[in-house]
Amino acid sequence: MAGDLITKLARMEQIKRAKPAYRNLLDFYEKIFIAKEEFYQSLKSLPIVFDEPGVQTRFKAGFPVLDKGAIELDSGTLERFFRTLLQISLEKNPDTAGKLHAFIKKGNLDVGNTIKAMWEGKIPSPRGGKEELGDPTLLFFLLNESLKPFYEYLAEKLQAVIDVTLWEKGYCPICGETPSIAAITEGKWSRHLFCVYCGTEWPFPFLMCPFCGNEEEKGVTYLYVKNEKQYRLEVCQACQKYLKAVDIECIGSPVPLEVENLATLHLDILAQREGYGRGAHYPLLI
Numbered sequence: 001m002a003g004d005l006i007t008k009l010a011r012m013e014q015i016k017r018a019k020p021a022y023r024n025l026l027d028f029y030e031k032i033f034i035a036k037e038e039f040y041q042s043l044k045s046l047p048i049v050f051d052e053p054g055v056q057t058r059f060k061a062g063f064p065v066l067d068k069g070a071i072e073l074d075s076g077t078l079e080r081f082f083r084t085l086l087q088i089s090l091e092k093n094p095d096t097a098g099k100l101h102a103f104i105k106k107g108n109l110d111v112g113n114t115i116k117a118m119w120e121g122k123i124p125s126p127r128g129g130k131e132e133l134g135d136p137t138l139l140f141f142l143l144n145e146s147l148k149p150f151y152e153y154l155a156e157k158l159q160a161v162i163d164v165t166l167w168e169k170g171y172c173p174i175c176g177e178t179p180s181i182a183a184i185t186e187g188k189w190s191r192h193l194f195c196v197y198c199g200t201e202w203p204f205p206f207l208m209c210p211f212c213g214n215e216e217e218k219g220v221t222y223l224y225v226k227n228e229k230q231y232r233l234e235v236c237q238a239c240q241k242y243l244k245a246v247d248i249e250c251i252g253s254p255v256p257l258e259v260e261n262l263a264t265l266h267l268d269i270l271a272q273r274e275g276y277g278r279g280a281h282y283p284l285l286i
């Protein structure tokens, strides 16, 4: 997986100590991360064969290399994993997750097929009972999380076939999603974008907006939060979208960006309050 579990859990502990306001949220994510790791390990027995020349051709043409149509998902396995994640959510938030649980139990949603449809790029639409479900954020979050170990497993296999340092596009070379967070590497004049879906990290021109390609002087500006020099928001004046960034030199050593993405939800709130939109599609569970 993108960064090993022990590193992620250790960083979560560090953040919980430094920012007690994140304790509840990270306690929840710790359980989610452990469940995802188990599922990820079980995927290793899956025989996956890629059409390597096809992967190279897509990469050179600037298309994300993951050919989802060529991979058959086992909806039963994914549904079981979704239910494991839902169970964890029930412990954290019995009200919201309880509503979702009841909603599914009534037959409003075929979980396995919905996850399959998402894999194919379709936006799921429950059969009925939308009022009963209320806010669908948790549902979308769990559907995405159910697919994530699979994305990460495939991404690791594909990263071995291509050279992501040659990509230089604002979307993920593996799965095509837009980044949630960037790492400013040592020396401050380079940065890596991070895809929360599949865990891929790739270098990107320093001053360019990954969402619209804007690189005019003063086109991208930075917002900082008091006492947090290690984080910043990069906001684009052309497309009004924002990207979160972590200064690795300031932190002192590399950190798992999947965890940093969670530990900076206050920056998402700030950016959205300032009128900027998220560049990434991955649902946030705040």
Ligand SMILES: [Zn+2]
Pocket (backbone or CB within 6 Å): 172, 173, 174, 175, 176, 177, 195, 196, 197, 198, 199, 200
């Ligand atoms: Zn990706």
Ligand SMILES: [Zn+2]
Pocket (backbone or CB within 6 Å): 209, 210, 211, 212, 213, 214, 236, 237, 238, 239, 240, 241
């Ligand atoms: Zn932009």
